[in-house]
């Protein structure tokens with residue numbers, strides 16, 4: 727059997743930069759120095775825990791704290807919530823710690 731082929735151009739998505747998910751700042755690097763990539767989600771029993779996983783890039787500690795606040799708001803009532811390798815409960819305590827200092 728002979729295969730019949732044709733040449734075809736395929737569009738390919740390539741990473742050309744990174745955007746901060748909090749303030750919208752852009753960099754033309756895939757992994758900008760000094761930025762941080764993290765994720766959050768929960769492990770509650772049920773099918774939606776895999777879908778709960780979201781990835782974020784932040785450009786600064788300030789944006790990271792804002793992201794923590796956002797994640798805590800989204801996941802706060804869940805027992806199994808996490809932000810990166812931090813449990814949601816630790817994130818809440820961390821934010822309280824920062825609040826107490828300012």
Ligand SMILES: [Zn+2]
Nearest residue numbers: 746749785789
């Ligand atoms: Zn930012």
